[in-house]
Amino acid sequence: MAYKLQIFCLMILIYIVVSFCWNNYKKTKSRHTIIFQWMLITGIVYLFLDMITVYTVNHLTTVNPILNRFLHRLFLLSIFTFLFLVFVYLCALCELDFSSKRMKACIFMPFFLSVIIATINIGSLEYIIGKSTNYSMGVSAYICYAIGFAYMLLGMGIFYKRRNYIASNKVKLLLLAFIVVIGTIVVQMIFPETLISSIAATAMLLVIFMNVENSVVAELDNIHEEMIYSFADIVESRDGSTGEHIKRTTVYVRLIAEQLRKKDRYANILTKDYIDCLTVSASMHDIGKIAIPDAILQKPGRLTDEEFDVMKQHTVKGAELIQNAFYSSNQMYCKMLYDIAMFHHEKWSGKGYPQGLQKNEIPLCARIMSVADVFDAVSQDRCYRKAMSLDEAFGIIEKGIGTDFDPEIAEAFISVRKQVETEYQKFVTREMKAESSPMTL
Numbered sequence: 001m002a003y004k005l006q007i008f009c010l011m012i013l014i015y016i017v018v019s020f021c022w023n024n025y026k027k028t029k030s031r032h033t034i035i036f037q038w039m040l041i042t043g044i045v046y047l048f049l050d051m052i053t054v055y056t057v058n059h060l061t062t063v064n065p066i067l068n069r070f071l072h073r074l075f076l077l078s079i080f081t082f083l084f085l086v087f088v089y090l091c092a093l094c095e096l097d098f099s100s101k102r103m104k105a106c107i108f109m110p111f112f113l114s115v116i117i118a119t120i121n122i123g124s125l126e127y128i129i130g131k132s133t134n135y136s137m138g139v140s141a142y143i144c145y146a147i148g149f150a151y152m153l154l155g156m157g158i159f160y161k162r163r164n165y166i167a168s169n170k171v172k173l174l175l176l177a178f179i180v181v182i183g184t185i186v187v188q189m190i191f192p193e194t195l196i197s198s199i200a201a202t203a204m205l206l207v208i209f210m211n212v213e214n215s216v217v218a219e220l221d222n223i224h225e226e227m228i229y230s231f232a233d234i235v236e237s238r239d240g241s242t243g244e245h246i247k248r249t250t251v252y253v254r255l256i257a258e259q260l261r262k263k264d265r266y267a268n269i270l271t272k273d274y275i276d277c278l279t280v281s282a283s284m285h286d287i288g289k290i291a292i293p294d295a296i297l298q299k300p301g302r303l304t305d306e307e308f309d310v311m312k313q314h315t316v317k318g319a320e321l322i323q324n325a326f327y328s329s330n331q332m333y334c335k336m337l338y339d340i341a342m343f344h345h346e347k348w349s350g351k352g353y354p355q356g357l358q359k360n361e362i363p364l365c366a367r368i369m370s371v372a373d374v375f376d377a378v379s380q381d382r383c384y385r386k387a388m389s390l391d392e393a394f395g396i397i398e399k400g401i402g403t404d405f406d407p408e409i410a411e412a413f414i415s416v417r418k419q420v421e422t423e424y425q426k427f428v429t430r431e432m433k434a435e436s437s438p439m440t441l
Contacts, residue, residue, distance in 0.1 A: 009198040012202050012206060013040070017044070019209070019214075024213075031092045035092055036212075038085055042081050047202075049078050050075060050197065053075045056068045057072075057136055058134045060127055069123065072122065073118075073122045076144050079144050079197070083152070086152075087154065090155045093166060094163075095165045114143050117140075124139055125137070132193060135195060141192075155178065156175075156178050164261075164268060164272060165271075167276065168272075170212055173210075177204050180200065181203065185197075185200065245376055248376050249282055249283075252371075252375060252413070253278055255413070256371060256416070261275070277332050281337045282369055282372065284337055284341060285318075285373060286341075288313070288319070289314045291314065291317040296311055315341065315343070315344070316342065319342035321341075340363075340365050343355070343357060346358075347370075347404045349404070351403075359406075372413070374396065375394075378392070378393045379393040390424065394417060
């Protein structure tokens with residue numbers, strides 16, 4: 001029975017490996033994706049050793065005892081390593097910062113201690129003759145169970161505390177995978193003859209692959225986002241802006257949101273879903289410009305009061321367009337599209353437009369968008385004026401704290417100035433390369 005179970009699990013892992021390699025070949029990989037690669041490798045090694053040790057423990061009279069203990073040592077090491085990688089993967093997925101020495105010690109120390117203890121006590125491993133199969137028990141095995149149980153419980157604690165860093169549609173399945181792993185460990189501890197530990201590794205890898213690391217699903221999401229960005233590019237190009245304005249503002253919006261999320265006040269609001277929706281919605285903030293006449297939109301000089309009144313209507317027109325023409329089953333996304341288009345020119349003091357909202361009456365997404373939009377607008381050339389320097393652009397944001405902008409949001413933006421300047425320089429370099437590259441037919 002054990003062999004059949006392990007062979008079935010191994011076939012599933014091979015499918016995951018082939019699919020993962022095929023779809024991720026030559027693609028840029030995130031930190032958690034790189035860890036997942038090592039989980040796959042360790043998982044396959046673990047299943048192979050599981051099958052081999054099942055054979056050796058059931059053929060004690062024909063297998064060399066030294067070889068048997070050596071294989072069991074490797075098997076336990078593979079279990080420790082896999083469970084450790086699962087825990088580290090979860091930390092990376094939850095964007096937990098473990099760069100400090102203290103955090104690294106908390107994460108790595110239990111792993112190294114368990115490996116040392118298990119290795120030292122491998123000689124005390126006992127082989128129990130069961131009704132259906134033999135199995136091994138002893139200090140090393142108990143340590144394996146204990147460390148696995150501890151890592152999974154700690155992982156679930158981190159998962160619960162930082163679940164807002166993971167898309168909501170992924171949370172339930174990941175939680176289910178943890179329950180399966182912990183349940184399998186408990187059953188294996190109580191009924192060691194069952195030899196079902198391979199289920200835990202396979203279930204965890206399968207759920208992570210299908211739910212998080214499946215690039216096919218990610219590509220479908222990217223196609224949707226690219227369509228939104230392309231449509232927004234067309235609209236933006238009418239006032240002399242380029243698609244780079246959209247890309248820059250979405251980068252700035254994400255930087256602001258991620259910085260704000262570190263504060264307790266916004267921790268439960270700025271979830272992974274919220275920030276992802278915000279980033280895509282930000283690209284549509286000026287969609288209403290499609291309804292503004294070119295004579296006003298592209299006017300090189302200062303607008304008259306009458307012309308400015310027409311220009312201000314791009315907020316209302318954009319909100320109406322989104323309300324009438326865009327549909328999504330994601331209510332958060334629809335509302336955010338509307339709020340950003342309608343309210344991104346409102347000011348903290350209440351002197352903005354179109355409704356003169358003030359302070360927290362303005363939706364959070366629009367308050368974030370306002371800072372990013374103004375900064376990018378003043379730091380770039382427009383048909384009616386030259387770009388300001390970065391120092392001047394940051395000065396505009398600082399000067400507007402408490403009048404034009406939400407103080408917390410503006411200060412969060414200023415606090416990530418180094419990252420903003422880095423991203424800004426990337427865009428400048430990219431534009432210079434594009435301008436210097438010869439045109440091809």
